[in-house]
Amino acid sequence: MRFSRLAATSAALFSSAALANDPLTPAKLVADINEVELQRVLWALNKIAKDNGGTRAFGTPGYKASVDYVLERAQTRFGREMDTFVQPFTFVYDETLEIKVTGPDGEDVFVVSPQYNPATPLPGGITASLLNTPVDDTTGSMCLESQWDGIDATGKLVLIKRGVCAVADKLIFAKAKGALGVILYNQTPGTEITTPTLSADNIGKLIPVGIIPLEVATGWIGRLAAGEDLSATLLVDAIAEERETWNVISETKEGDPNKVIMLGAHLDSVLEGPGINDDGSGTAALLEIMGSVKKYKGFPHKIRFGWWAAEEAGLVGSYHYTQNLTPAEADKIKFYFNYDMIASPNPKYEISSYENSGIGVSLLEDYLTAAGKEVEYAEFDGRSDYAGFVELGIPTVGLFTGDGAPWDSCYHKACDDIDNINWEGYVLNTKAAANAVGILAHSLEGVPDRLVTTPNLRGRDKINYQFKRWAALAQEAGSHSLCSHGKKKSTV
Numbered sequence: 001m002r003f004s005r006l007a008a009t010s011a012a013l014f015s016s017a018a019l020a021n022d023p024l025t026p027a028k029l030v031a032d033i034n035e036v037e038l039q040r041v042l043w044a045l046n047k048i049a050k051d052n053g054g055t056r057a058f059g060t061p062g063y064k065a066s067v068d069y070v071l072e073r074a075q076t077r078f079g080r081e082m083d084t085f086v087q088p089f090t091f092v093y094d095e096t097l098e099i100k101v102t103g104p105d106g107e108d109v110f111v112v113s114p115q116y117n118p119a120t121p122l123p124g125g126i127t128a129s130l131l132n133t134p135v136d137d138t139t140g141s142m143c144l145e146s147q148w149d150g151i152d153a154t155g156k157l158v159l160i161k162r163g164v165c166a167v168a169d170k171l172i173f174a175k176a177k178g179a180l181g182v183i184l185y186n187q188t189p190g191t192e193i194t195t196p197t198l199s200a201d202n203i204g205k206l207i208p209v210g211i212i213p214l215e216v217a218t219g220w221i222g223r224l225a226a227g228e229d230l231s232a233t234l235l236v237d238a239i240a241e242e243r244e245t246w247n248v249i250s251e252t253k254e255g256d257p258n259k260v261i262m263l264g265a266h267l268d269s270v271l272e273g274p275g276i277n278d279d280g281s282g283t284a285a286l287l288e289i290m291g292s293v294k295k296y297k298g299f300p301h302k303i304r305f306g307w308w309a310a311e312e313a314g315l316v317g318s319y320h321y322t323q324n325l326t327p328a329e330a331d332k333i334k335f336y337f338n339y340d341m342i343a344s345p346n347p348k349y350e351i352s353s354y355e356n357s358g359i360g361v362s363l364l365e366d367y368l369t370a371a372g373k374e375v376e377y378a379e380f381d382g383r384s385d386y387a388g389f390v391e392l393g394i395p396t397v398g399l400f401t402g403d404g405a406p407w408d409s410c411y412h413k414a415c416d417d418i419d420n421i422n423w424e425g426y427v428l429n430t431k432a433a434a435n436a437v438g439i440l441a442h443s444l445e446g447v448p449d450r451l452v453t454t455p456n457l458r459g460r461d462k463i464n465y466q467f468k469r470w471a472a473l474a475q476e477a478g479s480h481s482l483c484s485h486g487k488k489k490s491t492v
Contacts, residue, residue: 024296026438030431032292035423038430041284042276044069046418049274054414056269056280058310058317059093059243066267066283067246070307073287074250081294084250089320091310092200093243095271096236100125101183101210104220104230111210114167115197115270115313117236120208125235126181131156132224137187140164142173154178157232159217159224163187166491168198171206181234182209185217194404195272195412196491200240200314208236245309247317252293255302261440262304263289263337263433264318264385266311273414275312277421278403281343283307285430289437299441301334308385311340315387322388330392335360335440335447338386338398339433343426344408347401350376354390359446360397363436371428393451399429 022028048069049055052062067086074084096113103109120126131153135141142148143165158179160170167184174182186193191213198206223230248267251260265282269275286305293303309317322330337360338352349368353361365375380390380398389396401422403411410416440447 021298022296023298024293024438024441026435028296029289029292029434029438032295033288033427033431033434035427037288037291038284038426039423041287042280042418042421045280045283046274046276049269049276049417054274055271056267056275057271058091058245058268058313060271063245063268063309067248067307070248070267070283070287074248074290074305078250078290078294081253082250082290083253084248087247087249087321087324088244089247089309089317090242090244091313091316092203092240094200094238094240094313096238098235098237099210100233100235101212102233103216104130104223104228104232109212109216110191111212112193112195113236113238114195114209114211116200116203116240117198117238118203118206118208119238120181120234120236122235122237125233126157126208127233128155128157128180128231130159130183130220130224130230130232131179132159132221133161135161137161137163142170145173148173148177151177155180157181157183157234159183159185159221161185161187161217162211162492164492167196167209168202168206168491171198171209172202175205175207179207181207183217183232183234184209184211186211186214189214192409192413195270197312197314199491203240208234210234210236245317247309247321248307249304249321250290251304252299252302254297254299255441256300257302258332259301259444260304260333261301261335261337261437262306262333263339263437264306264308265339266309266317266385267307268309268312268317269416270312270412272412273410273416276417277343277345277408278341278411278416279311279339281341281421281426282339285339285342285433288430289434292434293437293441301441301444303437303441304333311385315385318385319388322392325392330394331450333389333394334444336386336389336394336396337433337436338384338389338396339429340384340398340400341403341408342399342401342429342433343421343423344401344403345410345420345422346407347422347425348376348407349373349425349429350378350400350402352378352380352386352398352400354380354396356390356393356395356448356451357397358395358448360395360436362446363439364397364399364432367432367435368428373428395448395450399433401425401429
């Protein structure tokens with residue numbers, strides 16, 4: 001009996017030693033990724049949202065619980081293999097507490113509020129005559145200053161069709177023409193209206209807006225054309241205040257600190273939903289890849305994981321991280337992979353890149369095409385957390401499966417939950433990500449140097465300028481929120 005216990009102990013020690021010396025390979029990382037474990041992580045994130053008002057948005061208890069969930073794995077379970085830290089910062093939290101549109105006949109109208117919507121006077125809101133504006137589906141309705149020539153919107157609620165340009169642009173022009181508010185009507189029928197952001201940058205520059213269905217506006221426009229004088233009421237009760245939030249950064253103890261391969265995904269959702277595809281899918285993929293990486297040894301390059309805060313508020317967390325990198329620290333990041341929405345229900349397989357992406361495109365492309373998927377290609381457009389890395393000239397690539405129809409009709413909605421996932425595509429994309437990092441963990445062949453020539457010489461200045469603007473937003477938010485309760489991805 002004593003011999004058996006000793007033998008068992010020896011066997012366990014031998015097994016642990018063998019595991020500790022088990023070399024990392026791309027094939028091993030790929031083999032470790034499976035649907036069951038990805039489902040468990042997404043189920044946990046979905047439950048966090050359910051337990052916290054249906055959201056994991058930054059500035060809410062749901063986001064804090066999401067941070068704690070990531071830390072429980074990175075620090076508690078994987079602490080022997082990973083070094084983890086939390087990077088705090090503050091940003092302007094926005095929430096529409098109530099929005100209401102009352103039509104010309106006293107009817108309640110279905111309405112959606114964009115993020116960073118200015119408040120109306122309370123308690124009555126704004127009641128004013130409706131003014132229709134011309135439609136231009138090519139260049140965008142009321143997107144250009146010239147389209148406002150001859151229009152006097154003084155004291156009116158202006159009807160504008162949504163589409164093409166940023167909603168904030170339309171509001172800026174409407175305000176300049178004297179409008180009190182805007183009733184924006186959706187460009188497609190129905191009440192499946194995607195929530196845009198007006199951007200925290202525009203606090204204090206805009207007028208209140210409500211987004212209503214196309215059918216409702218069509219009826220009003222017909223009556224206005226017939227000569228009726230119609231009025232409506234818009235009420236927006238909103239807050240905008242500074243709140244603390246956190247990035248989470250975790251990296252392998254193994255590997256050369258001067259040669260870092262980094263993977264990133266945003267941890268926050270929009271206020272309207274749990275954000276399971278956007279971007280629980282990226283969050284869970286990173287956690288599962290990290291759980292695989294920590295099992296192995298023998299890779300020369302350090303692997304770093306980043307979970308970004310406040311992406312939906314304007315890529316704030318990743319910009320905060322890149323802003324605080326010294327040039328020497330930026331040089332150490334040899335490649336950055338961005339995973340934002342990689343499990344859309346009807347997925348496309350889109351790889352985003354720029355002039356300095358190098359081998360990153362083919363690493364993902366080769367794996368996906370070998371699995372029989374048709375790959376699409378796009379240039380970076382500044383809508384996700386790769387932006388700060390691109391502006392620093394760091395070699396970067398992103399994977400994306402589509403937002404809105406036809407790819408994800410639950411984009412930025414409450415239905416972006418555990419049922420809003422294409423599991424086959426999700427597992428494949430996570431395996432592609434694992435394969436790519438497994439290759440670069442051993443070899444930097446095909447990875448270009450950081451781009452520090454034009455136009456990226458101004459990248460850091462651009463990031464720093466953005467943060468100077470954001471630093472002033474708390475004061476702006478404080479002054480403009482006095483009108484309210486007493487206290488991004490889409491912009492179009």
